Amino acid sequence: MNHFNFKNGRLYCEDVSIKEIAEKIGTPTFVYSSATINRHMALFEEAFQDYPHIFCYSMKANPNLSILAIMAKRGWGVDIVSGGELFRAMKAGIDPKKIVYAGVGKTEKEIHEAIDAGIFLINVESEEELQTINKIGRKKEKEIAIALRINPEIEPETHHHIATGKKGTKFGLSFQQAKDIFSKSQELKNIKIKGLHMHIGSQITSIKPYEEALNKISDFIQELKQKNISIQWLNIGGGMGIIYKEEIPPAPSEFSKSILPIVQKTGCKLIIEPGRFIVGNAGILVSKVLRVKKREDKNFIIVDAGMDNLIRVALYNAHHEILPEEQKEGTITADVVGPVCESGDFFAKNRQLPILKEGDYLAIASSGAYGFSMSSNYNSRPRAAEVLVDNSRCYLIRRRESYLDLIQGESISPRLVDIEKKRKLF
Ligand SMILES: Cc1ncc(COP(=O)(O)O)c(C=O)c1O
Secondary structure, eight states: OTTEEEETTEEEETTEEHHHHHHHHOSSEEEEEHHHHHHHHHHHHHHTTTSOEEEEEETTSOOOHHHHHHHHHTTOEEEEOSHHHHHHHHHTTOOGGGEEEOOTTOOHHHHHHHHHHTOSEEEEOOHHHHHHHHHHHHHHTOOEEEEEEBOOOOOOOSOGGGBOSSTTSSSSBOHHHHHHHHHTGGGOTTEEEEEEEOOOBSSBOOSHHHHHHHHHHHHHHHHHHHTTOOOOEEEOOOOBOOOSSSOOOOOHHHHHHHHHHHHHHHTOEEEEOOSHHHHGGGEEEEEEEEEEEEOSSOEEEEESOOTTTOOHHHHHOOOOOEEESBOOSOEEEEEEEOSSSSTTOEEEEEEEEEOOOTTOEEEESSOSSSSGGGOOOGGGOOOOEEEEEETTEEEEEEOOOOHHHHHTTOOOOGGGHHHHHHHHHO
């Protein structure tokens, strides 16, 4: 499994023992494998090497500066959705000419920042947004390069919370709206429409919905050509699924083999925005068993990670494999739960696991994407540490939060001054 292997019965990430990391850094801690990230990037690079393209890693999957620095080093750009993501990308040394910016609710401030940073394309999701960008472009006396995000209205066969390319979701423009925009684009003097964008959803394990959506977009591009409108870039988004349990997602080589003939017909250069595929199986969440609670009807393995660290199980009913740090004889059937005060705070239900006892470490697999990035301070729990392994070395790439971090930026209202005085006593 992706550079997370057992050696002499103990779990390793590349050449570093998980136990060593847990003892040095504490738990819960996300551990990422550089070799796995690089291998996943190489798979995409090989699959698309014969077609003009740029890769824009979707950094919402995992925006740690070190992960972004790996992207920058390999010449990848990023797909962003906020001013905060732009800030991180610039700090990590991503080339702004390879940054694309999606999202239905960009603020004027964020649009200004993106233009000032000189990003490649703003992916526009509504006519209203287009008018705002045109207005900002006029003020700055600039022509702003954009792509129109199309909602191709297809069924991507994934969890409904992460299906974005179907009818009724908030994302993108209908074909008719896009057509209307092109017909009045002459009026938008400070806009240059360079591309079309789609992103149909996440954790998609079949090529079919991509083919379906791309065929629709390709027909639309042919229609535009007949009106002498040419589109240079086609952004097909991300969403390529990974193995959490028994899924059989296509490899990037199969994916490219199926979609490139459709893309080729458009004559457009390609933008691809994988997120989960690159980092999902490159990370684990290492946690410690706090207690094994036995009840008449059930066993509970209570661990020190919770839904605040990894919300995917509570939010999407997602499956994550659970690995012991040490392989042992015998099994126990139990719910693996966190310390958060919610019944939804669990990682597995009625799962058969190797015998685990208080103080043992375990790893929640496939936690590299939408793990730390969706984490919170719920129940006033400091966020986890993050560690990047590179062969036999490991680096702390985000220190664990402290209690002081929890109240950073907060203050007590002057009207509650008595409380303030009391607080000073401590
Ligand atoms: C516009 C856009 N591109 C790419 C992605 C990446 O998706 P995934 O991580 O499934 O590859 C997302 C995820 O939501 C997205 O919104």
